[in-house]
Amino acid sequence: MAEVQKSDNPLDDVFTEFLQSPRVFKNRDVLTDRYIPDKLPHRTTQIKALGYTLASILRGARPSNVFLYGKTGTGKTAVAKFVLKNLAAKAKEQGYDMSTAYINCHTVDTNYRVFAELCHFLDVKVPFTGLPTDEVFNRFCTALDEKNTLFVIVMDEIDLLVKKSGSETLYQLTRINTVLEKSRVSIVGISNDLKFKEYLDPRVLSSLSEEEIVFRPYTAQELNDILNDRAHMAFNDGCIDDAVIPLIAAIAAREHGDARRAIDLLRVAGEITERNGDSIITPKHVRMAHDAIERNTVSEVVTTLPIQSKLLLTAIYLQYREREKNDETGVTTGDAYQQYIELCDYMRMEPLTQRRISELINELDLLGIISARVVSRGRYGRTKQITFTVSTRLVHDALSSDIGLKKFLNFS
Ligand SMILES: Nc1ncnc2c1ncn2[C@@H]1O[C@H](COP(=O)(O)OP(=O)(O)O)[C@@H](O)[C@H]1O
Ligand SMILES: [Mg+2]
Structure with a gap:
């Protein structure tokens, strides 16, 4: 018998253990933020409302600006992306020219960067810094007008832009149709902060919220349905105890009604289960996951x-x-x-x-x-x-x- 060579690579044990341990995940990716669901249970009202508002594009007319608000994790971003994707497909079918830009103001948070980002959507090159903001704005208007299009701009987490840089950008954007000759702009604004309206310049507010769509926190029952859909895609059959999803839904509903946190909790519970070498996710794993997530969040928030x-x-x-x-x-x-x-x-x-x-x-x-x-x-x-x-x-x-x-x- 050949002598088994003992390697001193410390990773050997890690990899062997990993490969031998039970697998609960079939597809972990569907429980991360990268995954965009093609079904959004309990958001039919909001999807339809946004759809109705933007539908005038299908006749070549500019839609009203619309404002979506509700706490984090209530499906605002998911709904906006879902509707725009479907609308763009339909508009193309109807032969209308429509373009969209999605801007997340969490990272794009100065007036300059917003207009620079918009220029990038139109393939207009502008440096990261250095030009006067007005110049960037003018380049954007010129390029947009040349395209002769209906342009829908989604401004996500818009409250962060206003807190950091004031209402100026939004003021310019809500006025832009008076400058343009051929193209038209509509804005979909999204805010997580319900008090946002109180500190927004009233002139901007009135044109930004020509229409409003409210997103309430999810109830335990609703979270239950959302989680069930995801769990089917994420885990192998029989790997999840029946009590797990109702427990996660109850915890998340009690705390914030936030679907993101609920999905995170499900993912981390699965990870802990695998790491422990267990084959079924149980309420015990959920509680461990809850503790781990809370510890991380608190320490991240407090230290910064x-x-x-x-x-x-x-x-x-x-x-x-x-x-x-x-x-x-x-x-x-x-x-x-x-x-x-x-x-x-x-x-x-x-x-x-x-x-x-x-x-x-x-x-x-x-x-x-x-x-x-x-x-x-x-x-x-x-x-x-x-x-x-x-x-x-x-x-x-x-x-x-x-x-x-x-x-x-x-x-x-
Ligand atoms: N009704 C729903 N059905 C399925 N998944 C949802 C639903 N609402 C939210 N989600 C998921 O929950 C997470 C948070 O949603 P998101 O749209 O980013 O919330 P918000 O923008 O309001 O903070 C995302 O992963 C999203 O896919
Ligand atoms: Mg969002």
């Missing part, structure tokens, strides 16, 4: 906060722990502010105003770490009550990684 927000979060945490000891709940904005001032004092830092701190509390709320609800205190007026929406243990751990804050977290 500016120091003043970290200090504020520490203050809220300390007050919250104090309340918890006495079986009380909820920290008021006032309590948090007092504690924050004390911490600033220790740190020899200039405290921010109470007004600014209120804004930072709203930001922490948007980031999904805390929830700040306005409550009435009878004749004492109204205040905000702050509670944590993620495990306080994880908040503590994430803040502790900051050396300067660690000492506060452990004193009483």
Whole structure:
């Protein structure tokens, strides 16, 4: 018998183990953001509404601008892409010239970059920086007019553009039809921030939201259907316990009604199952996945906060722990502010105003770490009550990684 050569490549064990371990995934890709579903259950109303609005393209007329809004993971991007894809096919069939541009303002977040990006869609070359923004805008208009087309621009996560660079770009875009002679532009704006309308320039708002389509968070039942469709494509038969999908749907509905988080949870539960060498995904794996994801999110959010927000979060945490000891709940904005001032004092830092701190509390709320609800205190007026929406243990751990804050977290 030939002697088995023992190799000292450390990867040998890893690969052998991987190849021998049970496979739960048939196609992991359908549970990632890259996958674009061709069926969107529970979004028929929104698909039809957007379809009706944009359908005038099929007769060669410019559609109204339309504004889609709802929290993250409610299917806005998926619906917009689905409708535009179908519309472009139909328009071609009808012999109308239509073009679309999809811009994600998460990455394209300055006025210059928006117009440069639009130029790229028309194959007009502009440098990444350097030209005056007006010049880029003019080149875009000229090129677009030459094409003699109906141009639909999807501006996704539009709230991020306005927060970073103001309303100027949108103002120019909503006015562009007065400059163009042959082509026409329609805008599909998408926002995750429901308060977006409050800080948008009213002139821009009124032309941007000629039509509006609202996306509500998904219910547990709806998430159940969405997950079932995906699970069929993603996993081998018999690899998923019957209790798993209802559990994930319930968790995701309770937290945010966010389909992305629900799908992520399903994927990570599958990954943990495979990594453990188990052959069936069970509720135990879901809970492990939930914990892992929450830990990642909290630490990512907390470590990237500016120091003043970290200090504020520490203050809220300390007050919250104090309340918890006495079986009380909820920290008021006032309590948090007092504690924050004390911490600033220790740190020899200039405290921010109470007004600014209120804004930072709203930001922490948007980031999904805390929830700040306005409550009435009878004749004492109204205040905000702050509670944590993620495990306080994880908040503590994430803040502790900051050396300067660690000492506060452990004193009483
Ligand atoms: N009704 C639906 N059916 C199937 N998948 C959906 C549905 N709604 C959302 N998704 C999926 O959930 C994830 C988040 O959706 P997305 O459209 O990106 O949300 P939003 O743009 O509102 O944040 C994507 O992977 C998307 O494919
Ligand atoms: Mg989106």
